[in-house]
Amino acid sequence: MIRLEAVSLRYGAGRAAQAEVLHDLSFHVPEGGFRWLTGPSGAGKTSLMRMIYLAVRPSRGRMIIQGKDIGRAERRQLPRLRRRIGVVFQDFRLLPHLTAFDNVALPLRIAGRPEGQIRADVMEMLRWVGLAAKIDSHPYELSGGEQQRVAIARAVINRPAMLLADEPTGNLDDAQAERLMQLFQELNRLGTTAIVATHNQSLMARYPARTLSLDSGHLVQDE
Numbered sequence: 001m002i003r004l005e006a007v008s009l010r011y012g013a014g015r016a017a018q019a020e021v022l023h024d025l026s027f028h029v030p031e032g033g034f035r036w037l038t039g040p041s042g043a044g045k046t047s048l049m050r051m052i053y054l055a056v057r058p059s060r061g062r063m064i065i066q067g068k069d070i071g072r073a074e075r076r077q078l079p080r081l082r083r084r085i086g087v088v089f090q091d092f093r094l095l096p097h098l099t100a101f102d103n104v105a106l107p108l109r110i111a112g113r114p115e116g117q118i119r120a121d122v123m124e125m126l127r128w129v130g131l132a133a134k135i136d137s138h139p140y141e142l143s144g145g146e147q148q149r150v151a152i153a154r155a156v157i158n159r160p161a162m163l164l165a166d167e168p169t170g171n172l173d174d175a176q177a178e179r180l181m182q183l184f185q186e187l188n189r190l191g192t193t194a195i196v197a198t199h200n201q202s203l204m205a206r207y208p209a210r211t212l213s214l215d216s217g218h219l220v221q222d223e
């Protein structure tokens with residue numbers, strides 16, 4: 001679950017502090033909830049995601065993630081919480097020296113799963129996203145859409161408690177985007193809380209869901 005109470009964000013601190021990019025945001029996404037996140041370019045979608053996956057701290061307000069008040073949590077508690085969050089970055093952030101298989105296997109290896117189970121799970125996931133033939137390819141050998149699908153597979157392989165996806169269909173065709181939505185819905189049914197940022201209006205129309213809209217750092221819609 002995600003709860004924000006009058007949360008603001010400004011980048012930089014002290015003398016390096018910059019203008020606020022998110023203003024007074026309050027909303028709640030219950031466990032297993034799904035939200036679209038929309039808004040014009042520069043509205044603050046990526047910044048909001050970064051705050052929720054704990055890459056940046058709110059400058060003001062209260063943020064509760066998976067029942068934990070982030071402002072009060074000790075720093076050493078955060079990595080454990082972060083491991084329960086699957087993130088699909090706009091720029092993928094795959095590890096260039098690892099194959100598609102090893103990129104997707106990473107969260108399972110970090111979690112200490114047995115190698116035999118990892119192999120089966122990663123193969124099934126890569127098959128699902130249509131990349132069974134590319135398991136040994138490195139990111140630079142993959143197209144943008146293929147890299148995006150590897151990034152998605154890596155984000156969800158561990159059945160995260162929360163999923164944050166930033167434009168996950170940006171490089172996908174319609175059929176692949178549909179398949180991705182089925183995957184997200186399946187995870188949702190299993191209890192994963194998800195926020196998906198998108199400009200893809202037709203996908204939003206096909207999968208109607210409650211929508212958070214940002215405009216110039218303000219939350220202008222939550223319905």
Ligand SMILES: Nc1ncnc2c1ncn2[C@@H]1O[C@H](COP(=O)(O)OP(=O)(O)OP(=O)(O)O)[C@@H](O)[C@H]1O
Pocket residue numbers: 011018021039040041042043044045046047048
């Ligand atoms: N690291 C940073 N330091 C300072 N300002 C930043 C930083 N990252 C983003 N910003 C600023 O925060 C504002 C919101 O940017 P953000 O990337 O969150 O928007 P967005 O809605 O995700 O845009 P897009 O749809 O283009 O990805 C912008 O004015 C941007 O310049």
